[in-house]
Amino acid sequence: MLNRLSLRVRIFLFFCLLAVGALAVSSVALWISYLRVADPSLVNAFIMAEILMGFGFIALIIAVWLLFDDNVAKPIERLSAQLRARAHAGVSTDVDTQAARYLGDLAPAAAGLAEQLSGKTLDVAQAVAAETAYLTAEKERLTALLTEIPVAMVLASPTHRIVLYDGQAAGVLAQIAHPRLNASLFEYLQRGPLEQAHKKLSKSGFEVDCTLTSVDGAQTYSARMKPLGDAPGYLLIFDESAVNISPEEARPLVYDFDLLNSTDGGQFESLALQELCFVVFDTETTGLLPHKDEIVQIGAVRVVNGRIVEGEHLDMLVDPGMPIPPASTKVHKVSDHMVQGAPDIVEAGRTFHQFARDAVIVAHNAPFDMAFLRRHAKRMEVEWDHPILDTVLLSAVLFGASDKHTLDALCARLEITIPNELRHTALGDAVATAQALVKMLPMLQARGMATFGAVVEATRQHGRLLEDMN
Structure with a gap:
């Protein structure tokens, strides 16, 4: 005890x-x-x-x-x-x-x-860097080549979760919802045709032609499903007619092959930290009163397998439906003119809710940001029932409650630099918070907190910090 x-x-x-x-x-x-x-x-x-x-x-x-x-x-x-x-x-x-x-x-x-360990670590890191430089260059060339190929392809795990998507597939998926690693393909495509094609593939072991339909029934795609040999999962290649983006709009190849072995199911409390997907977000608002002020900007990034996924982020201006006070604009640089024509909180909230689906939501002083979203949950017709982690409390667990736990103090301790032009922007602060989270995850595991439940239990001892901040 x-x-x-x-x-x-x-x-x-x-x-x-x-x-x-x-x-x-x-x-x-x-x-x-x-x-x-x-x-x-x-x-x-x-x-x-x-x-x-x-x-x-x-x-x-x-x-x-x-x-x-x-x-x-x-x-x-x-x-x-x-x-x-x-x-x-x-x-x-x-x-x-x-x-x-x-x-x-x-x-x-x-x-x-x-100092002695740091010196040895630096020597090892330099040796590893020298040995892997060639492989890194080859990977970059392969990534660039695959991104330019005019074929939309998605690599999926046996549980139909996205392991890889290329620049063309990103455009196809974006017609339905924001493309995301480890997201279920059933969030984009109707379950029936996809499962039938996969069943044929598993039975025959050969390529299968299939016709797939978007979840809303608005789009139909001709596609091919190819096996991966001895590897688990399959490759889904969309017909050229589905690719409506030009090469100039091609996005980077996004992948994490460790997801091929991921499994579905299990309560969040029992899942290991490395098995979780995190969506780290921040908001900028008209003021500091969640019961009356409104959001003017939402920024979010995704963390999968302990790393920030490049290319998977949200950066949305939001029309607050009220004038933005000059004092607030001075902080976050968002003016009334900038939010004209931007989506309102209902549309923006739904977009962020979809982006954070099946993920742990992370924020610095999360109760503050979540209060703005939850106030409009009924209008959005969504439930904000995601598991939540607060980096203020994670900092208290790792560095002690007596230290400062502002975002600037936490980033200083972890040697994270927030460019001045990005400080107090939603995406800039979200990226900094995500970088802090990535550095704190192995520290939590080293403290013996290997599961999400263990981390939550440890943070509960410091809940008073959030009450004081708010």
């Missing part, structure tokens, strides 16, 4: 036990002394002595605890967080030995070890 408590809480409980013990010992000592004196007239004097001793012991123990907390417990917590950031998040900032000056030789020894 005590292992689940933080170091500072355990130390606090130790001093509480010390206070109780001191009061018990002093009470017993005075009681024995009173019995030996055997003078009833002195009982009030003994009681007063116990009261004075009790207050004195408590005051002394509280003072010592505060000193111990500031000079030992907090520095140990901060030092461990810095070492974990260097070990698992690629951070190379110097260890703060001044803050841990009362820990004797522990901080300099930890700093020296960290």
Whole structure:
């Protein structure tokens, strides 16, 4: 049970036990002394002595605890967080030995070890980089070649989830919904024809011609479904008539072959962190009151298998239906003129809801941003029932509640730079938050929090932080 408590809480409980013990010992000592004196007239004097001793012991123990907390417990917590950031998040900032000056030789020894490990890690990284440079160049050439091929192709897992899509397929899928890695093809295409074709493919082992229909029934596509040999999954190639985009509009090849082995099902709480898809988002608003102000901009990016997926992002201006105060425009640079003709919160909210389907929603101070969306949920005709993580609380879990947990402070600790022109833009802050999340995920796993449920349980201890921020 005590292992689940933080170091500072355990130390606090130790001093509480010390206070109780001191009061018990002093009470017993005075009681024995009173019995030996055997003078009833002195009982009030003994009681007063116990009261004075009790207050004195408590005051002394509280003072010592505060000193111990500031000079030992907090520095140990901060030092461990810095070492974990260097070990698992690629951070190379110097260890703060001044803050841990009362820990004797522990901080300099930890700093020296960290420097030695960093040097070895750098040497290994340089060697790996040199060995993989050729492969990287070949991959880039292959990616560029596949992107230019006038064929729309989607690689899918055996559970019909998207593992790869090329520039042409991105245009086809975008006619239905935003293309996304690990999204189910049933979000784009009707289930029946797709499952029938896959059944034929599995039975025969040969290429199958099929006619597929979009989920809304508005589009029909001629396609071919090809097996992948010994690999799981299949390749879906759309007929050239489905490709209506020019080469200039081709998007990068997007893929993650680890998704070929992904499985469906399972409660979010029991899923490993690396199995989750995250949608990291941020909003800019007309003000700071979710019950009356409105969203003017939504930015979001997707994180799959611990990396930000290039090309899968949202950057939407939103018409708030009310004037944007000049003070707000000064912060986020969104003016009334910019949002003219932009979708309202109902349309923009539905688009973001689809983009975040089957994913964990992540934000910095998530209750604030989610409050704006949930207020309009009935008009959007959606339910915001996604699992949610807050990077404020993740920061508190990893770096201690006593540190600052603003987005700027978190990015500084993790060596993330937010360009000045992108700070306080929805997409810019969303990207920075996503970069922080990617660095914190291995740190959480190193702390023994390998599942989503374990992370949520750890963040609940710091919920007060969000109440203070809001």
